[in-house]
Amino acid sequence: MTTLVTGATGNTGRHVVAELVRRGEHVRALTRDPAAAGAVLPPGVELAAGTHTAPEALGAALEGVTRLHITVTAGLADVGPELVPRAVGAGVRRITVLWGGGVGPVEQAVADSGVEWTRLEPQEFMSNTLTWAESIRAEGAVREPYDFPSALVHEADIGAVAAAALLEDGHAGRAYNLTGPEALTPRERIAILSRAIGRDIAFVPIAHEQAVDRLVATGVPRADAEYVIGWYATPTDDSTTVVDTVERVTGRPARTFAQWTADHTDRFHGSSVPGRVTAT
Numbered sequence: 001m002t003t004l005v006t007g008a009t010g011n012t013g014r015h016v017v018a019e020l021v022r023r024g025e026h027v028r029a030l031t032r033d034p035a036a037a038g039a040v041l042p043p044g045v046e047l048a049a050g051t052h053t054a055p056e057a058l059g060a061a062l063e064g065v066t067r068l069h070i071t072v073t074a075g076l077a078d079v080g081p082e083l084v085p086r087a088v089g090a091g092v093r094r095i096t097v098l099w100g101g102g103v104g105p106v107e108q109a110v111a112d113s114g115v116e117w118t119r120l121e122p123q124e125f126m127s128n129t130l131t132w133a134e135s136i137r138a139e140g141a142v143r144e145p146y147d148f149p150s151a152l153v154h155e156a157d158i159g160a161v162a163a164a165a166l167l168e169d170g171h172a173g174r175a176y177n178l179t180g181p182e183a184l185t186p187r188e189r190i191a192i193l194s195r196a197i198g199r200d201i202a203f204v205p206i207a208h209e210q211a212v213d214r215l216v217a218t219g220v221p222r223a224d225a226e227y228v229i230g231w232y233a234t235p236t237d238d239s240t241t242v243v244d245t246v247e248r249v250t251g252r253p254a255r256t257f258a259q260w261t262a263d264h265t266d267r268f269h270g271s272s273v274p275g276r277v278t279a280t
Contacts (some may be wrong), residue, residue: 015159080106137171
């Protein structure tokens with residue numbers, strides 16, 4: 001049987017692919033750039049050119065597929081409801097969907113699909129920490145508007161839960177809230193990073209508006225930037241409360257932020273900065 005993974009080279013998609021391959025499954029990875037994908041995905045993965053935001057062109061990619069992993073991304077809301085019935089019509093009988101932060105049109109289409117489905121609802125990704133890498137390398141500082149805890153989850157754990165739901169019985173109709181094993185504030189994450197790279201890192205508070213403007217400067221629409229920074233300003237109980245879903249589904253504890261850091265220390269190393277930046 002073949003599993004089609006959309007968003008196969010993304011932060012989480014590549015982990016879904018890797019876990020399925022580790023478990024001996026045949027995986028077809030949907031990607032806009034198969035040549036580039038081959039460099040980041042495990043050997044033996046079948047590469048299919050295309051994107052899930054153009055479901056009308058996925059006939060060949062869906063051929064022989066019985067399991068499907070969907071990552072809800074920007075631009076999918078309008079076409080996702082078309083993707084799901086096309087997949088079911090092609091023979092897909094089990095779907096996992098990585099939500100976009102709420103039950104939107106795609107998530108609802110999956111729930112209404114008539115086949116087995118599991119919705120993955122992770123809280124903040126540990127990989128969001130990579131947005132700090134440039135400022136840490138350049139000046140040994142992190143600038144954020146808030147210092148509230150977040151129950152961050154390792155992307156590899158999202159991949160492991162997705163693989164379990166796709167390959168094992170007992171997960172149909174479930175919505176899985178996914179967190180790591182601890183809720184950490186930015187200052188606590190910075191302390192872990194600092195020990196890992198052997199360098200002082202300062203936390204420098206900035207205003208809410210500065211954080212929004214910083215996101216807008218990267219090309220994010222202002223409304224989306226306001227939503228993201230607002231999420232940090234008023235975290236929900238789900239985003240700060242640790243749950244044991246990863247362990248219950250996979251049979252092993254969720255990975256810690258220290259483990260994630262150990263795998264990414266090279267991204268935070270940089271030249272030494274004279275003096276020391278102090279938090280205000």
